[in-house]
Amino acid sequence: MKRLQPVLTFPDFQYSPDNVEGPGCNVDPSEVTLPGCSCPSHSCCPESCSCLQTRGQAYNSIGILLDLSRTDSGYCSPVFECNALCTCSDTCCNRVVQRGLRLRLEVYSTSNRGWGVRTLEAITRGTFVCEYAGEVIGFEEARRRQLTQRSEENNYIIAVREHAGTGSIIETFVDPAVVGNVGRFLNHSCLPNLFMLPVRVHSVVPRLALFAGRDINAQEELTFDYSGGYSNQPPVELLSTQSDAAIQASRTVGLQRKACHCGANKCTQFLPLDLSILN
Template identity: 45%
Template sequence: MHFSINEDISDGIEKYPVPVLLEQGDEACIKTSWNPTNLKYVKTNVPGPGCNRELLSEQYVGCTCEKDCEVETCSCLQNFGSAYDTNGILTESFVKQQTSKPILECGDDCSCKMNSCSNRVVQKGVTAKFGVCYFEGKGFGLKILENLQRCSFVCEYAGEIVDRAEAKKRLQVTDSSGLSNYLICLREHVFNGDICTFVDPCCVGNLGRFINHSCDPNLIMLPVRINHSIPRLALFSRKDLKVGEELTFDYSGNATFSCDQNQGLAKPEGRYQESQEDQEESAVVGKRASKMRRKRNGNTQKNFTIKNLCRSSHKLSKDKIFAMKLKRNLNISGSVSQPSSSEEYHPSVGPRRICLHLLRHSSGSSCLDMGS
């Protein structure tokens, strides 16, 4: 039997209330672990220390569609095609594609209407009701409170957008203090280069902050762009979700959609090819994380790879150059250009996967779910 200690941690920001639901006996966890009601709630990402506010303020040129947007006529869809059907669900053709393509939604500068355009999904917010619950051995997590079909948008993983230097600083602080760290780094490969987006929902975030890890998750994270070149981290369902099911995603970013929805889910495979620098960083961070888990859990839980520690800040200039190239292809300058074969977009090296690096460890009662 659940009871609520907070009816809505979003304080009316979300479409539906986000309650904190506890069972009898869970009250003690509030005294010994971080209280979810202390979160400064935001609906989507906000600029944090080091965030390039110039990129946030620059909008790409919107479409002039008067009715529903179609690939043949909508400038927002002509470069990369449509990811959604008319009901806002990821299409099977998008899910099955072997080469990843960016998702670019219509934005504030577009003529199409919010309620009638099928290319506006993530910006509309959550599509179902959710509750924050306490899970023994894992800490707080997120449950879905109603059924939701496969390939539906669930929620964003929102927080502060920070630069590499600030991300590294925060990781060092939480690492030395033994506190939980929720920093996530999205790395996208395009134009023979890459760019990283760092999001930290630790103190400023949304309901996505509470979603635990699983090696066989029911959610997958995809980058979605709205208005500008900095992506939002959107979570979509990999399968039909049932009432009361805990939501999880793979922190390593190795999860894929099943190629055939009737064949069940394709389990995540570690196919991400790391550079030599990444491998060296993975070894250092992985050893540190493994040592902490052995100390905390007697080395009884499954290991997972923390693939990336923030690199030195000298690469920021390269990121800015890459961002300009990305903006060009996203039509921010007003031109519509189809990327050439040498300028393909790859969120990861595998089919329908993004390269996620979660700089996360935990201690105390806020433990990670290391997989089912």
């Protein structure tokens, strides 16, 4: 007898392509706070653009990420795009993530992991796929939400931790559970085909952009590592990766670890937790 797949109920949430200000957030993500360039041309050139000279060129002429070696290193620098104060056009090669979703993606019911996202077209390595957008919340709110979560509920909170020099650490918490976009449906994989980078456009609040880590075929499910890694190498400091078993056990008392069903050869068996929120 054929086993019937359980019917999923589509979640009730408010769709937003961009981050929105949530409880505990002290900076409006939509506020323009970064300086712009004064380039007279439609597309900026590294020789004359103050944005590219100060922060480096992240994309090639067709918007493909240039430095793909960042997926093999322990840390990475955020990407800075031209913004609303720049005089270049909307078609400037340094405007990629801000243009939003350009690919044909489909939210679908997977066989054993609830909802998932697959691509309806082939994607070239280094291509921006989608953003992980939601409510930008404060540390205490993120901690409260995680500790009050029921075992049957999904944890959507992503924590980005950036070193700003002189011992300063900038933390950003994004939760798309109530307000979010297609990124909230992406499943975790211990061997993902997407990786996440913080991208700053108009605001100091980073946008969590997902790029293709390899060439991806049409109809393939899109996944990323919830702990921030890619190919077992963490490209950006996202979720805490402390390995001391005793510390992890003490911080996760009362929390239900969720099993990982990604099917990868090196599957860790459990979905990662953001242990830092539980301190």
